Amino acid sequence: DAKTTQPPSMDCAEGRAANLPCNHSTISGNEYVYWYRQIHSQGPQYIIHGLKNNETNEMASLIITEDRKSSTLILPHATLRDTAVYYCIVRVVGVGKLIFGQGTELSVKP
Amino acid sequence: KAGVTQTPRYLIKTRGQQVTLSCSPISGHRSVSWYQQTPGQGLQFLFEYFSETQRNKGNFPGRFSGRQFSNSRSEMNVSTLELGDSALYLCASSISPGQSVTALHFGNGTRLTVT
Numbered sequence: 001d002a003k004t005t006q007p008p009s010m011d012c013a014e015g016r017a018a019n020l021p022c023n024h025s026t027i028s029g030n031e032y033v034y035w036y037r038q039i040h041s042q043g044p045q046y047i048i049h050g051l052k053n054n055e056t057n058e059m060a061s062l063i064i065t066e067d068r069k070s071s072t073l074i075l076p077h078a079t080l081r082d083t084a085v086y087y088c089i090v091r092v093v094g095v096g097k098l099i100f101g102q103g104t105e106l107s108v109k110p
Numbered sequence: 111k112a113g114v115t116q117t118p119r120y121l122i123k124t125r126g127q128q129v130t131l132s133c134s135p136i137s138g139h140r141s142v143s144w145y146q147q148t149p150g151q152g153l154q155f156l157f158e159y160f161s162e163t164q165r166n167k168g169n170f171p172g173r174f175s176g177r178q179f180s181n182s183r184s185e186m187n188v189s190t191l192e193l194g195d196s197a198l199y200l201c202a203s204s205i206s207p208g209q210s211v212t213a214l215h216f217g218n219g220t221r222l223t224v225t
Contacts, residue, residue: 034213043114043200043216044153087153097143097166098202098214100153 003027004088009105012082018075020104022088025069031092033064035073037084038103044087047073078108112137114203114217122223128189131220135182135203141165142184143214144176147198156199159184160206188222196224 005023012018024033032051036044048055048062050071055062061074075082087103115134123129135142143158143166155168159178176186182203188195198221202214 036216041218043202043218046213046215049213095166097155097158097168098145098153099155100145102152 003090003099004101006086006088006101006104008102009107011107011109012075012078014080014108014110015077018073018078018082018106018108020073020075020086020088020106021070022073023070024088024090027068027090028092031090033062033068033071034089034091034098035060035062036087036089036098037082038087039081039084044100047086049091078106080108080110082106083108114201114215116199116201116217116220118220119218120221120223122225123191125191125193125224127191128187129191129222130185130187131199131201131222133184133186133201133203133217135184135201136215139203139205139215140182141204141206142178142182143202143204144184144186145200145202145216146170147200147219148194148196153200156186191224193224195222197222 032049034049035047038044050062064071085103085105089098117132141160144156145153147153157176158166162178173189178184198219200219202216204214
């Protein structure tokens with residue numbers, strides 16, 4: 001079973017920040033939080049990952065709470081091309097297997 | 111650098127037949143894993159290979175099998191196809207499943223339709 005909980009859907013206005021929450025209350029100390037997204041008919045695309053510190057890359061920022069029980073993916077300026085299903089996953093280092101939940105379907109609207 | 115390549119992109123088979131799907135990982139990536147995606151079950155892990163050895167296996171029947179070659183390319187095979195095997199089959203590669211934290215990079219999948 002997936003170890004994360006996400007809202008099934010969210011809307012965001014184009015140009016605004018999209019904040020996608022994820023609950024992972026049973027996360028273990030050696031598990032990282034990964035975010036992927038899947039645009040229709042394509043394979044999942046890696047976005048970002050983190051252990052306990054906040055992370056930022058050219059695509060997004062990842063904010064992990066101090067107790068590590070939840071995190072938020074931030075797309076700072078959402079565009080129509082960011083419309084996709086976003087998956088939050090916890091993964092143990094050294095294990096290639098990812099357990100996907102149902103994800104959040106983000107709709108960016110003009 | 112080329113991404114993960116999966117062939118064929120689309121496939122139509124008849125119930126009872128068998129099928130082989132192919133995956134070429136990113137150059138330098140030695141770990142390959144496979145996933146099945148259906149509308150009802152979402153994305154589910156099938157198996158993972160590293161250095162030609164299966165490291166992990168998901169909860170799928172024995173009709174689903176795979177292998178990895180010395181050049182890291184991988185194939186998966188489904189025998190005695192059932193209608194429920196219709197799905198998008200995704201391959202992902204990473205440098206290794208070892209100590210380093212690496213992200214999996216996915217191909218765009220093979221869409222299998224069983225009639």
